Amino acid sequence: MFGAVFLVLVLGMQVHELRKYKSEVTRVKAFPRAGQWMPAVDLVSTSGDSVTIGETDIGRAQILIAFNTTCEFCRETIPVWQRVTDSLSRDARGRFDVVWISGSSWEATRSYMARHYIRATVAKMPSEKMLRVYQIRGVPLTIVLDRWGRVAYFHASKFAKQADVDSLFAAAYQAAAADSTLNSVASLDP
16 A cells, blocks of 8 residues: 555656656747757848848847737837837947837738837748747747847847846847857857
């Protein structure tokens, strides 16, 4: 009898550990990771222009802002995202490309932009597959990529504290400052 009780306790502890492990694996797979490569992808903006994400010139970084028009947290984050966009777009050295990526239809996106006074380059991924490749599974999501398309930073939530916004700026400037050799970004590895 004692052996059976002991076995049940041991199995219960193992199940608990496996659930924690599964939860961690699910979390890691759900979002981009620092150092993860993202492919170059050509998008079309709401104005009809071609926008490439996933690679840029030496001394530049890309900030991707993923949203959809029905997400309440995205709506609450618009003022912060707009300040980030405005600030980085005014960079005297032109080091940043800020691209908002909509998960909604073109019509809904254009209406949303007008209703919320969004002044930014807004584009859509060419397919559901590319949304998955970029691990845009939930919004709001903010990603900083270095010039090679490596994830330098991500934030998967609305920005609740100024420290969160400060960390986004720090990551953007660090990603833009990485020099032209691939080995120089080793510090971005997790």
